[in-house]
Amino acid sequence: MSAQIRLVEVTDANRAAVAAVRVDPAQERFVASVEKSFQHAAENPAARPWFRAVCDGDVPVGFVMLSWNVEPGAGVYGPYFLWRLLVGAGFQGRGYGRAILDEVVALLRAEGAAELLTSYVPGDGSPEPFYRSYGFVPTGETDEDGEILLRLPL
Numbered sequence: 440m441s442a443q444i445r446l447v448e449v450t451d452a453n454r455a456a457v458a459a460v461r462v463d464p465a466q467e468r469f470v471a472s473v474e475k476s477f478q479h480a481a482e483n484p485a486a487r488p489w490f491r492a493v494c495d496g497d498v499p500v501g502f503v504m505l506s507w508n509v510e511p512g513a514g515v516y517g518p519y520f521l522w523r524l525l526v527g528a529g530f531q532g533r534g535y536g537r538a539i540l541d542e543v544v545a546l547l548r549a550e551g552a553a554e555l556l557t558s559y560v561p562g563d564g565s566p567e568p569f570y571r572s573y574g575f576v577p578t579g580e581t582d583e584d585g586e587i588l589l590r591l592p593l
């Protein structure tokens with residue numbers, strides 16, 4: 440299934456609607472909320488946060504945030520790190536997640552990026568199968584919070 444989405448800049452006009460996109464409560468241990476992501480982005484300019492709302496038509500259905508061309512270092516993964524990815528509870532399983540990755544991958548290839556890194560919290564209901572089916576593979580590393588690192592060659 441291929442879903443039609445747009446990655447849209449977050450502005451004062453759409454911010455509240457984007458922040459209203461939430462995962463299922465049972466998934467909250469795997470991903471921080473959109474509001475928290477705005478906060479994390481504001482608090483960590485050195486992580487070079489880049490984020491977009493994900494819209495189907497004018498309806499916000501998800502959110503994505505990357506560290507964009509960051510200098511890798513101690514505890515900092517990059518240059519391109521998928522920091523946050525979520526699709527709203529009522530919108531999951533329709534191909535949006537995969538479509539978001541397709542858009543991000545196209546942007547990164549245009550930048551000349553060689554790989555996209557991410558990490559996930561292991562456990563029942565984790566996004567691991569989603570990432571693995573897309574082509575991400577474990578790097579063999581675990582971060583300081585016990586998250587498992589994955590890479591997608593581009």
Ligand SMILES: CC(C)(COP(=O)(O)OP(=O)(O)OC[C@H]1O[C@@H](n2cnc3c(N)ncnc32)[C@H](O)[C@@H]1OP(=O)(O)O)[C@@H](O)C(=O)NCCC(=O)NCCS
Nearest residue numbers: 466469470524525526531532533534535536537566568569
């Ligand atoms: C992970 C997530 C972004 C996937 O988005 P989605 O729109 O539901 O995914 P898609 O509909 O594009 O699914 C693509 C494939 O992955 C599978 N998939 C999606 N989420 C899955 C999960 N949690 N477990 C197992 N498989 C999953 C789908 O079944 C589908 O497989 P198929 O192509 O064989 O049918 C979404 O479920 C989500 O927001 N989860 C909660 C937050 C989260 O864990 N984010 C990642 C943080 S690291």
